Amino acid sequence: MQFHIGGEMAAGTSIGIIGPGRMGIGIATAVLAAGKSYSIRLFDAKPREKNREYDALNKAERQIRANLSLLHAEGRLLRPADDLLEALQLSRSIEEELGGCDIVFEAVPEQLRLKKELLQRIDPFVDERTLLASTTSTIDLKAFEDSVSRPQNMLNTHWLNPAFIIPLVEVAVGDQTARSVIDRMTAFLSDLGKIPVVLQSSPGFIVPRIQAAAMNEAVRIIEEGVASAEEIDTAVKAGFGFRLAVLGLVEFIDLGGVDILYYADRFLQNALSRDRFSPPESVVEKMEKGEVGPRAKRGYYDYEGIDIDNLFTDRYRGFLELLRCVERSERLSFKGGIGKEG
Incomplete structure (x- = not known):
């Protein structure tokens, strides 16, 4: 809407x-x-x-x-x-x-x-x-x-x-x-x-709904002994969150490829035996139509008339600008944790 x-x-x-x-x-x-x-x-x-x-x-x-x-x-x-x-x-x-x-x-x-x-x-x-x-x-x-x-x-x-x-x-x-x-x-x-x-209006709106899913998954990773809280936070700050500061989440799906999300969902659903990883209906539909992202001219966004190479180059420049900002900062860090010495 x-x-x-x-x-x-x-x-x-x-x-x-x-x-x-x-x-x-x-x-x-x-x-x-x-x-x-x-x-x-x-x-x-x-x-x-x-x-x-x-x-x-x-x-x-x-x-x-x-x-x-x-x-x-x-x-x-x-x-x-x-x-x-x-x-x-x-x-x-x-x-x-x-x-x-x-x-x-x-x-x-x-x-x-x-x-x-x-x-x-x-x-x-x-x-x-x-x-x-x-x-x-x-x-x-x-x-x-x-x-x-x-x-x-x-x-x-x-x-x-x-x-x-x-x-x-x-x-x-x-x-x-x-x-x-x-x-x-x-x-x-x-x-x-x-x-x-x-x-x-819908329960959870946009950000809290996405946050809740990600936060719950982070806690499950701790509970399963896969990684510590500090390791998870480092991974989010230096990887997942870093990308989302430049790309929107839906844009990230497109640029990475709707097909990549589809196959990742299928694998995780089977490997972890969790229905929460089952691909959403529209992901399945886009796979069937071949609408998997920029190279196909359509994903969740319409890329008709968009110079795809320039689009990627622009996003890469955004990543590099953000990287410079973190590297030059005295307060920003990719390291997880609260700075408490053990």
């Missing part, structure tokens, strides 16, 4: 973020770091001990300040943290202060019950044109639609941690989500310098 990304977001937009945890802190940092004319209200909806009601919010503000200071030290900000923090307001008064927000991000823990209860609580106080976004990383939008009175204004925005650094934000929409809502949200995210990818 194809989605148009566009629209406009007015200057002076007010952003509400409910939840002073890691995700709420990351989103607040990202909005402030953009240096735009957005104002931010960071809400804490959780009951707290008497005289400690603002402890979590104050802790969140300190972390936001630290994040902004890091970005400033790394040359990513034109203004110091204190200047940017003037646009941040801390609040526990959802009922009184949420109404003026143009966009509201729900960023409470990844539990369906908690998220639905919060959406039901805030629904009466959200303005008619307010964009309402859950930051869930896995839950389908359909699970929330009965908790709000205007499902056409709701979507999921999955920010990847650290949210103030990772460019991608997955924007998952439902059948009821209004076109104007999608346009306004993607315009806002683009204005922050993010890369929004719009998709039809």
Whole structure:
């Protein structure tokens, strides 16, 4: 399914973020770091001990300040943290202060019950044109639609941690989500310098679903005694992940060859006796049609009119540029592990 990304977001937009945890802190940092004319209200909806009601919010503000200071030290900000923090307001008064927000991000823990209860609580106080976004990383939008009175204004925005650094934000929409809502949200995210990818809402979206499969396989490799955690991480950083920093995963299938994936799937399915390695239906279909990649002019992408040699050369240059970046860096390494001396 194809989605148009566009629209406009007015200057002076007010952003509400409910939840002073890691995700709420990351989103607040990202909005402030953009240096735009957005104002931010960071809400804490959780009951707290008497005289400690603002402890979590104050802790969140300190972390936001630290994040902004890091970005400033790394040359990513034109203004110091204190200047940017003037646009941040801390609040526990959802009922009184949420109404003026143009966009509201729900960023409470990844539990369906908690998220639905919060959406039901805030629904009466959200303005008619307010964009309402859950930051869930896995839950389908359909699970929330009965908790709000205007499902056409709701979507999921999955920010990847650290949210103030990772460019991608997955924007998952439902059948009821209004076109104007999608346009306004993607315009806002683009204005922050993010890369929004719009998709039809489905459990796990894109990245968490692919990640879960890869992570589970890594754990199985440890459990089977095939390799250690450090060895797996080295293999991912120096090989699998290195390639995916230049190639998209689907492009990698094509350039490597759909037939290679097919035969690898068949072998692993038989050797490991695991149906999870059985080739997907479309891989089998493409094998039957001979649509195995660039040399066949079609794989999952259409290569008609594409100079294949130039395409490969361009990707090789990308690999070499990335390799130089790692080699010159004091912080980047292909070695797995956490740097703990044994």
